[in-house]
Amino acid sequence: xxxxxxxxxxxxxxxxxxxxxxxxxxxxxxxxxxxxxxxxxxxxxxxxxxxxxxxxxxxxxxxxxxxxxxxxxxxxxxxxxxxxxxxxxxxxxxxxxxxxxxxxxxxxxxxxxxxxxxxxxxxxxxxxxxxxxxxxxxxxxxxxxxxxxxxxxxxxxxxxxxxxxxxxxxxxxxxxxxxxxxxxxxxxxxxxxxxxxxxxxxxxxxxxxxxxxxxxxxxxxxxxxxxxxxx
Amino acid sequence: xxxxxxxxxxxxxxxxxxxxxxxxxxxxxxxxxxxxxxxxxxxxxxxxxxxxxxxxxxxxxxxxxxxxxxxxxxxxxxxxxxxxxxxxxxxxxxxxxxxxxxxxxxxxxxxxxxxxxxxxxxxxxxxxxxxxxxxxxxxxxxxxxxxxxxxxxxxxxxxxxxxxxxxxxxxxxxxxxxxxxxxxxxxxxxxxxxxxxxxxxxxxxxxxxxxxxxxxxxxxxxxxxxxx
Numbered sequence: 001x002x003x004x005x006x007x008x009x010x011x012x013x014x015x016x017x018x019x020x021x022x023x024x025x026x027x028x029x030x031x032x033x034x035x036x037x038x039x040x041x042x043x044x045x046x047x048x049x050x051x052x053x054x055x056x057x058x059x060x061x062x063x064x065x066x067x068x069x070x071x072x073x074x075x076x077x078x079x080x081x082x083x084x085x086x087x088x089x090x091x092x093x094x095x096x097x098x099x100x101x102x103x104x105x106x107x108x109x110x111x112x113x114x115x116x117x118x119x120x121x122x123x124x125x126x127x128x129x130x131x132x133x134x135x136x137x138x139x140x141x142x143x144x145x146x147x148x149x150x151x152x153x154x155x156x157x158x159x160x161x162x163x164x165x166x167x168x169x170x171x172x173x174x175x176x177x178x179x180x181x182x183x184x185x186x187x188x189x190x191x192x193x194x195x196x197x198x199x200x201x202x203x204x205x206x207x208x209x210x211x212x213x214x215x216x217x218x219x220x221x222x223x224x225x226x227x228x229x230x231x
Numbered sequence: 232x233x234x235x236x237x238x239x240x241x242x243x244x245x246x247x248x249x250x251x252x253x254x255x256x257x258x259x260x261x262x263x264x265x266x267x268x269x270x271x272x273x274x275x276x277x278x279x280x281x282x283x284x285x286x287x288x289x290x291x292x293x294x295x296x297x298x299x300x301x302x303x304x305x306x307x308x309x310x311x312x313x314x315x316x317x318x319x320x321x322x323x324x325x326x327x328x329x330x331x332x333x334x335x336x337x338x339x340x341x342x343x344x345x346x347x348x349x350x351x352x353x354x355x356x357x358x359x360x361x362x363x364x365x366x367x368x369x370x371x372x373x374x375x376x377x378x379x380x381x382x383x384x385x386x387x388x389x390x391x392x393x394x395x396x397x398x399x400x401x402x403x404x405x406x407x408x409x410x411x412x413x414x415x416x417x418x419x420x421x422x423x424x425x426x427x428x429x430x431x432x433x434x435x436x437x438x439x440x441x442x443x444x445x446x447x448x449x450x451x452x453x454x455x456x457x458x459x
Binding site: 059060063064065066067068069071072075076077078079080165166167168169170172173180183187193194197198200201204205208209 | 288290291292293294295296297299300303304306307308392396397398399400402403410413414417421422423424425427428430431434435438439
């Protein structure tokens with residue numbers, strides 16, 4: 001009943017799709033992280049006026065589906081003549097860049113919320129001690145608050161990386177040949193819906209396991225101070 | 232920019248479908264989650280193994296991929312079985328495929344949430360139940376179940392919010408939910424951004440209302456819990 005001949009002959013297509021998926025996810029994560037950091041720092045500010053814009057950003061991007069956000073950029077930007085006539089149209093007319101922008105903005109929202117939570121969890125004693133040592137505000141953040149923040153954020157961030165990987169499948173909807181897009185092509189050429197999509201699912205599963213493994217390793221290193229003492 | 236050209240009622244119709252899909256799949260996911268949690272905590276190794284395979288595989292594959300597998304692949308499977316057994320043609324509608332898949336996916340997340348909730352019920356309360364001479368089923372229905380709700384509620388709320396957003400994917404398999412309708416209206420009026428923004432706002436309405444509801448439920452189930 002199953003027809004895996006065509007899958008094996010199309011394996012290169014799946015690997016090309018995998019490569020596109022990895023590109024999109026990695027770039028989105030890096031961009032999103034650097035966007036998330038200032039957003040999270042502003043969101044923990046004591047000034048309410050500074051806090052409102054980052055919190056609204058987080059609320060919007062966490063409260064709406066990634067698919068809709070991507071459509072707003074891919075289908076939506078063409079609505080504005082100013083954008084269509086300007087130079088940046090080169091970016092917005094390409095599905096690839098639209099997906100990347102949507103993914104980066106989306107993961108920035110989730111990452112900022114994770115970081116906001118862990119910044120606020122910084123034990124006050126650490127801040128007090130740093131101040132007693134005469135650290136300036138930037139040194140305090142650089143040496144005390146941020147390292148601890150990243151460490152506490154690691155498990156939640158690992159989940160976010162997996163969510164981003166899984167969410168990135170929507171790129172296949174807007175003509176990009178990522179893993180899901182590759183499965184769509186194989187399905188439409190040979191009409192093997194079950195085999196084609198299951199194969200993509202298997203690839204995603206493997207990448208997920210690799211990410212989980214990497215984060216476990218990273219956690220082992222970063223939480224070294226919490227290991228039980230060995231002789 | 233906010234001239235909707237009379238398409239708003241159509242979008243709201245789509246929203247109704249979105250809410251329907253979300254609520255139906257929530258019911259499926261709660262049932263599956265309960266079964267999964269009990270299986271994971273059971274004494275039978277086979278049940279534990281099956282539940283672990285279920286949660287691991289489902290949480291490792293993107294929802295969109297699972298949905299297309301069920302929608303396209305499920306149709307082929309039903310056709311093949313139907314052909315062999317000489318049934319009449321059975322059509323798997325996008326509604327059925329979407330609802331079942333989302334329910335199935337979030338059943339895996341609910342399994343973990345409910346398992347945690349059940350484990351968080353304190354042992355003394357269960358022991359007290361047995362000391363009163365309750366049977367296992369009575370202990371479960373009268374003590375464990377009502378008490379685990381309180382612990383599982385925050386996780387349940389999170390799962391529900393994610394589930395509600397996931398329903399947007401049913402538009403990809405052709406179900407005319409509000410994302411699909413926004414696409415149609417956006418194409419007809421050449422204002423796709425406006426309509427997708429409206430849909431985004433409606434999603435915020437859904438999550439906002441759910442948040443209020445969940446807070447109310449949380450208050451009810453936390454009666455008698457002391458907090459500062």
